[in-house]
Every structure is written in C-alpha cells, then in structure tokens.
Amino acid sequence: MRLMVHRYLILWLAFFRNSLSRDMEFKMNFIGNLFIDTIFYGSLYFFFSVIFSYVDSLGDFSRDAVIIFLIITYLTDTVFLFFFGSNTFQVNRMVVRGDLDLLLLKPVNALFFISFRYVSTYALISSSILIAILFRATYLYSSSIGIYNYIMFFFSFLMGILILYCVEFMIACLVFWYKNFSVGGWLASELIKYSRRPDSIYSGIFRKALFTIFPMALVSSLPARMLLFKPDIILLLSQLLITVVALSLAIVVWNKGLLKYDSASS
Amino acid sequence: MYIKISNLTKSFKMFKRSAGLKGAFKSFFNRQYTNFHALKNISIEINKGEIVGILGENGAGKTTLIKLMVGLLHPTNGEVIIDGYNPWKRKHDYLKNVAIVMGQKNQLWWDIPASESFLLNKHIYQIEDSKYNETLNELVDLLDVRDKLDVQVRRLSLGERMKMEIIASLLHRPSLVLLDEPTLGLDVISQSKIREFVRYYNSKYNATFIITSHYTKDIQEMCQRVLVLNNGSQIYDGLFNDLIKAINPERRLVFEFSEGTDLKYIDSLDGKFEFQIHDSILTAQLPESQLRELLSKLLEKFSPQSMSFEDLPVEETMRSFFQSPEDYL
Incomplete structure (x- = not known):
C-alpha cells in the first residue's frame, strides 16, 4: 500500500512538472487566468454585498460569516481547479474523439490518470493567497475559533472537494452513454452554483437534499460551519459517509462507462 | 503461441x-x-x-x-x-x-x-x-x-x-x-x-x-x-x-542485347513467348516458369549487355486485388 501511494505521488509530481512547464510556455495566458479568477470572485462578493445592504444575516450566517464562507467557496474552487478542473472538463472531448485510447493503455489506474494528469498550476497562486486571507478573516471574526475548528474544517474541506469532483466527474461520464454530452459541463456548473450559497438560505426538503442526495451543502457550507460554529462530529461523519458513497458511485459509473466506450474510429 | x-x-x-x-x-x-x-x-x-x-x-x-x-x-x-x-x-x-x-x-x-x-x-x-x-x-x-x-x-x-x-x-x-x-x-x-x-x-x-x-x-x-x-x-x-x-503470378524480364547482335533467332521464339523488343531491349511480362524458360533460351544464344528480373508494382497488384478479391482467392 505504501509503495502504491509512493508510486502515485511520484506520478502526480511528474504531472505537476509537465503542467507547470506547459503553463509557463504562455506567460500572458498564465497571468490572465489569475485575473479571470479575481474577476469571478469579485462578482460573487458583489452579489452578497447587495444582499447584505438589505438584510443583516442569512439564517445563522452573519455578514462576516458569509464573507468567510465566500473565501472558503473560492478556495474550494481553486483547489478543485488545481487538481481536477482541467481534467473533468476534458472527459467529453476525449471520449468523443477517442483520445482516451492511449490513456487507457498505460499501466496505471486509468481513473487516477484521467482525473489528475493536467494540473492547473496557476491555481496554486490563487489558493495560497486565499489561504492567507482565510486565516486573517477567521482571526478577525472570533477568538473562539480554535485548533479543533481548524482540524475539522481541514477534513471537511477535503471531503467537500472530493464530493465536488465526484459530481462533476459522474456528469462528465454520461458521455459514455450519450456519445456526446458537451452540455455536461454547463449542467455541472449550474448544479454547483448551489454550493456557492450558504445552506441556511434554503429550507425544507430541498435543504435536506442538499445535505444528502444532492450534497452541494457539503462542498462549502459544511466546511464553513466546521470552522465558524461549534464543530459537529456527527455532521462530519455523515459527510465522510456521503463522500465514500459518492466516490464509490464515481468508480462504478466510470467502470460501467468504459464498457460502453467504443473508441472513435481512426 | x-x-x-x-x-x-x-x-x-x-x-x-x-x-x-x-x-x-x-x-x-x-x-x-x-x-x-x-x-x-x-x-x-x-x-x-x-x-x-x-x-x-x-x-x-x-x-x-x-x-x-x-x-x-x-x-x-x-x-x-x-x-x-x-x-x-x-x-x-x-x-x-x-x-x-x-x-x-x-x-x-x-x-x-x-x-x-x-x-x-x-x-x-x-x-x-x-x-x-x-x-x-x-x-x-x-x-x-x-x-x-x-x-x-x-x-x-x-x-x-x-x-x-x-x-x-x-x-x-x-x-x-x-x-x-x-x-x-x-x-x-x-x-x-x-x-x-x-x-x-x-x-x-x-x-x-x-x-x-x-x-x-x-x-x-x-x-x-x-x-x-x-x-x-x-x-x-x-x-x-x-x-x-496468387494475385499476379507474372514477373518482368528486361534483357538488353550486346551491340551488333543478330536478332534473327528471336523471331523463332515469337509466338511461343509474348515479348516486345525496342532498341535492342527485350521486355517480357510472363509467369515465372515461362520467364525462366525464355531466359534460358536467350542465354543459349546471346550474352546480355544487362538483364534484370522485376516484380510488378505491388501497389497496382493490390489495387486490382481489392477491387474483386474473390477473383483471386
């Protein structure tokens, strides 16, 4: 097991090296990506500023809590982008054009290969800045945030990223059945929007769904709760269970999809 | 295996x-x-x-x-x-x-x-x-x-x-x-x-x-x-x-006679083998066994300036094969 982890870690570092080498080929593209992220985060911040000009809180999220929630949302986005973003986005094209062929013939776990092979290296800079901002914001928010909150947040945050990956990846895998599902990228983007709002703005069955079968609240809201409110171990364990289920489902969908893969003609 | x-x-x-x-x-x-x-x-x-x-x-x-x-x-x-x-x-x-x-x-x-x-x-x-x-x-x-x-x-x-x-x-x-x-x-x-x-x-x-x-x-x-x-x-x-x-059993013989060769003997081979003569160069496209027979008869009487056996262009052979493979196999 240790050998396998070591092997895949080495492999990921090789992916990272090649991605960095590629990204640095095009200076303006590299810098431009940083700007686009900033514009996107700015527009989301503006949206909530407008809301808070009319109300004092969103459920149990105060204005300051929502700002920290937003930082967590941005961080989720950039970390997701760093590891998976360029890869899940390309699944459709690879299946349609048969580019999956050469990837499937490598003596490496194909799911690992397709999920990690391109690293969006520029997201590393955004992530580092956001982590620094998050620490500063939580420090200013309340002195009651302790190490226990940070540990719970860390695990919850990682699981949130994995859930996000599973949802995007499973949607992308629909291409195996529909032969071309370029609309999947948009569909995923629309669904993921629900993770970019604090869970407390929803109520009733839909809110329950966001914590279970459509677990968008587990992507950013739950990590934010672990950080800002009293850590809830039951919620964290539920998140772990849903992460395991989502990962298992993603593996099943991928394996079933591969059986449908008919590789584009030469 | x-x-x-x-x-x-x-x-x-x-x-x-x-x-x-x-x-x-x-x-x-x-x-x-x-x-x-x-x-x-x-x-x-x-x-x-x-x-x-x-x-x-x-x-x-x-x-x-x-x-x-x-x-x-x-x-x-x-x-x-x-x-x-x-x-x-x-x-x-x-x-x-x-x-x-x-x-x-x-x-x-x-x-x-x-x-x-x-x-x-x-x-x-x-x-x-x-x-x-x-x-x-x-x-x-x-x-x-x-x-x-x-x-x-x-x-x-x-x-x-x-x-x-x-x-x-x-x-x-x-x-x-x-x-x-x-x-x-x-x-x-x-x-x-x-x-x-x-x-x-x-x-x-x-x-x-x-x-x-x-x-x-x-x-x-x-x-x-x-x-x-x-x-x-x-x-x-x-x-x-x-x-x-199997597709095309024929090969080509190109036989160049020495200068001043009397080609009367060739007339006796005409009819038995199909060939053309142009500028003292004989060219014949025949199945290999007939080609060998023709060559041995030529070598009995003439010493060539040059000669060669050539395979027919494979591309052409394959093209005609794929047009109607059942004719050949």
Missing part, C-alpha cells in the same frame, strides 16, 4: 439517417438503429517475434482488430489471448509489455518538448534510470532526432513527431508493438527510416509487431506475413509474397 485470436466478432450499434434537414428531424424523433459488423469470426495465431501486416481497405476492420487486441474494445463474440492475458482486463503486467502507435493520435504533450513527455512515461512504466537512458539514447540515434529532443512538439514536423511518438511508445521495451498507420502522411525518407527501425527493433528485441498501413510498400518491406481483411472478414492469412503471386 504468443497471440491467439479465436472467432473474434465485433458489432457496433449505429443509427442511420437520411441526408438533409428532413432526415435530421426524422432521426431525432425516431432513431433507427442497425448493427454494423466491423469484424466477423477472425481467427489467427501469431508467434513471438513475428511481424504481421494487416491489409484492407478503409472500413475493413483493421483498426478495430488492433483495438480489440490491446483491450480498448470489448468483443461481441470470440476471444483474444496475448501472452496468457485477456487484453480487455487491462492488467498492468500486460500493459507494461504492450505499445501502440496510432498515426492519427498522439500521447506527447503538445506544448512542451518531447523529452518531458518521455520522462513522464519513465515514471508511468517505472523504468530504471540506467535502462531509460540506454533505451532513449538508442532510439534517438536510430531515428535520428537527437537535435529535436528539446523542441516543443507543436514545432516539430509530422515525421519528427511520429518518430517521437514511436520513441515514447518503446521506452519501456515492449514485447508487443501495434502500429496503426505509422507512416501516414510522412515523406518517403521518414517512411523508410521507420520501416528500417521496425526491422532493427524486431531483430534486436524479438518483439512482435502488428502493423496496419495503407501503403503496401510498408507491408512489403516490413512484414513477411499478412492478414487481409475485407468488409470485416478475414480473406487471407499467409505470406505476403504468396499473396502477390
């Missing part, structure tokens, strides 16, 4: 639609599916170290067969066993010994030098440093691309790119190499370099090669044995030379 393929069949479910907007609407609401049989009952056995060519027109099933052999596609029926492995289980031990090069697909990263993609493959195949350096140096020198190693792939010519693809595929010294149209679109020099390389690699490492190509010259120069596919069916499995002889 290294490769054993038994009764291999592959069908694809496809929908058909008539042309035009009306056809598009009709197909959108009421899609008519049909089964397309890409391969029908293919059986073949291949020994380790053989170079086998797969010949066939577009859509004959060549690439489908290659993809079934490496495990990219699952067969509808039948079985493929390669070195004891079932390819579509894609076991890592099996994949470590296989390489595929597809003329129209690339594994190299487009925007960075090929040498960086090679390093990635080193990690993927877990190749030791010494073995990696040794193999890389050998392949780079054989394919004559040392000065291109640090050039971004997007800046390479098609031929250089194909050579780099081949290097990337062979770094782990696979024992089975599948080349699907490896010389597609390449100039004659690059084509010849790749053919030469395949022969060298095969003889040095006893690697098994399965090659598809539209260029009959590729097959002629690299493969002794060929499998011919026609509309998904196997119509020939045997020596390439035997196939050519």
